[in-house]
Amino acid sequence: MDINNLKTFLAVVRYGSFRKAAGDFYISPRAVSKQMDQLEDELGIKLFERKKNRSELTEDGHEFIVTAEDIVNTYTNEINRINTRKKNQVKHLRLGFSSSNQAIALQRKLLPMIDKEYTVDFIQQSGRRLIELLQAGELDFIVTPYYFLDNEEMKTLKMISLFTGELVVGISKNSSLSKQEYVKVEDLEDRDIFYYSPVESAFMQDVLIAKFPNHFKKEQIKRAPSLELRDAYVASNQGIGFYPSVFVDVERTRNPMIEFKHLDTTNNIAYSSALYYRKDANDEIKKIVAKLG
Template sequence: MDFDRLQTFLRVVQYGSFQQVAAREYRSQRAVSKQMTQLEHELQVTLFQRGHNRISLTPQGRLFWASAQDIVNNYTAALTELREFDAPTKRLLRVGYFSAFEQPLLLRALYALKKRWSDSQFVVRQGSNEHLTQQVLDGSLDLTLSISYGRPAVAAATKLQATSIYHNQMVMGVSRLNPLSKLAQIPQQALTTLPILYYSPESSTFLLESFLASAPFIQDYEQIRRVTSAEQMHLLVSLNQAVAFYPAGLISAKHDEQVAYLPIEGDNLQDYDIVALTQPGQQPPLLKALMQQFSQTKL
């Protein structure tokens, strides 16, 4: 697929006009329109509804929009990674994490290694558990963080080693505008009718299955919805439009004036572990040092 076409597609969606994109890029409107027609022919779908002065995305176009953003972002990230390493180094570590909540664990450990070995270089990727696990399996990542919650982080048949680096309890975030926030624990029955959110940067069934396994009292799968950013999730919870799963210990709960974080009443399935997934066997020195650093890092 032509990368320039994808970038043009994203700009057309952003500005809602072939003419505006053409003017900004000093091209003809016809050239921009031709690129989009070629992209539609390549995909064999109609991406745009073309009006007299305005265009809009079709349902297929909206679906492809998210995929196109991922493709362009991943390609750009890969180029950035390649250009960062102008000189060979023996101290290179490639690591992944699946949500913003695990970022402090990873940051503190990597920062300590960088202080110890200033010539160390890190490739850091964020993605879904499925993608990151596969990248450790195929050797393109040395380690990724995952979560064991309601179900193991990886299936028993998967040839990866899972080492717990952090243990705590999952809690529910409830707006302080909601009377439930005054309780010491949130009743299970109260969760059967509320929209429940979880955060994942990529489309993934892993976290959804984990949350369902940990909350068998929830019968309506449509009740649990994914949001693509932690900020969006927190905004919706703060405004009392939903409740959400949060990992205790990995959030700044003490001074949150909008959201209360409550354990689920009478439930013993809410313990979680952040685990480091690695290939079994001999590990390079920098990876061993990172695992040791995880064991010493305190939040």
């Protein structure tokens, strides 16, 4: 299987466009289409429904995304490992984070604890996918939110809270709710809620329903494939978003049309930007953890 075809496939998924994906690799849209034809022929499935001026993923196409990501990531990690060995760089770390906010937490807390002798590889994925990769031993650390909800799949991992706060609600300045000092959850029940996830996932729907039982329905809680899109929907008063209080200073800088309000509620709105590592981590990992206190 041609790794370049897989990389091109993921670029098409990311941009939703053959033309935009072509720009990433300095090739023509026709060349992208040919690569996708080759991939479909090799797999024996149809990945895209090609329509005039646009292409949409089929059900098989959606299911193939994680497989393609695994192959590309494994290939990239192996190439990096080989190159590292060639350069005789002994110490190597693999770090994952789930969003730009989690990358900030990683930079503020974890990176200062890592000695200069280490080389570091980074990967950005959804929180659930990062957990799977960490459990499989393909990552050393991940930084992703903890929502203070029971989660069986985390039992094999250890966690350190890097920043702890609560969820606040982001509301467009064009909304009358933005003028209130506090916002009640009941005032939000008829509004769409936008959350960020780079892949199709119901995880945040489950989190918000668990945190605010009997207040929201699943169909109200909608995925945006980028932080920028989520913020654009909120800023234009098409819905609301829940944001971590620990990153509100950053959010205010990049979202001048959004007001961030505390919630007047007894619901569980606790939030943490958390560092995870395996319970059976090696001594090098444990030394870094010890520096975090």
